[in-house]
Amino acid sequence: MKWTVRKFRAAKGGEPMGLVTAYDYITARMAARAGVPLVLVGDSLATTALGFSTTLPATMDAMVHHAEAVRRGAPDALVVGDMPFLSYATVPDALKNAGRFMREAGCDAVKLEGGVPRAEAIRALVQEGIPVQAHIGLQPQSVKSTGYAVRGKTPEDIAALERDIDAVAAAGAFSVVLECVMPDVAAALTKRVDIPTIGVGSGSACDAQYLVLADLLGLGDGPAPKFAKQYASLADTAAEAIARYRADVAQRAFPDAGHTY
Ligand code: KIV
Secondary structure (H helix, E strand, O other): OOOOOOHHHHOOOOOEEEEOOOOOHHHHHHHHHHOOOEEEEEEOOOHHHHOOOOOOOOOHEEEEEEEHHHHHHHOEEEEEEEEEOOOOOOHHHHHHHHHHHOOOOOOEEEEEEEEEEHHHHHHHHOOOOOEEEEEEOOOOHHHHHOOOOOOOHHHHHHHHHHHHHHHHHHHOOOOOEEEEEEEHHHHHHHHOOOOOOEEEEEOOOOEEEEHHHHHHOOOOOOOOOOOOOOOHHHHHHHHHHHHHHHHHHHHHOOOHHOOOO
16 A cells, blocks of 8 residues: 555654665665565665765766656655755755656655754745655765764754754654664654654664665675664675676586577
8 A cells, every 4th residue: 555644654653664765676676575665765876876985976867867766666655755965955946856856756755954954945845745854963965064973962962953853843844864863862852743753873762764775785895884784695695696607607507408599
């Protein structure tokens, strides 16, 4: 059955939901087969599938292209398009680019990074009927100015996170990502608002969790962040399969009679 924003919102406080990113038809099919309710076409596309060292090089054209494929692969999931760096710096930009995710890729919602400073853009998008997932705490698009610091370690920073979550909830976001927030703070923020919180490295008290699919499946070749649990080693399995194929070809063992007309 198709997941809607209303259904997702209503899942707050229930059994925590495991959510993933996906970047193309193949990875979206995997998520759909596992019954994942919400799939994020994350701007982590840049680091996982395109080989960049940060998410900053992700462009709107690339994100829309990949979101179209994810939509085809996961027709029943809530597909969320991640607004890339500088695509929502002004309200008109946010409307134009979010509109591309909805109209061209068939996304159900968009995600954008930022708390208080993004409330105006969130309100404008929601007013036009575009559901928004907010993203506070560590914000990878600001990594050049903030670094990858864990959030919520001081009373001042906890107060800033409270202002951020209050602002995005009041602006109409249907859910909010908490990235790298101290677990006790994430638990308090989850109780503070009536929209689902989605944790990334923020402990188990959130209403849902995100894992970047490349980390979950072991598709990358670098070390995953501390919070990312690897459930499979698909890159190793794939490289080993390709090596076996190459050896078979070298020995004329492939193609054999069973694979020839
Ligand atoms: O781009 C991404 O994958 C994300 C998640 C980590 C939330 O923003």
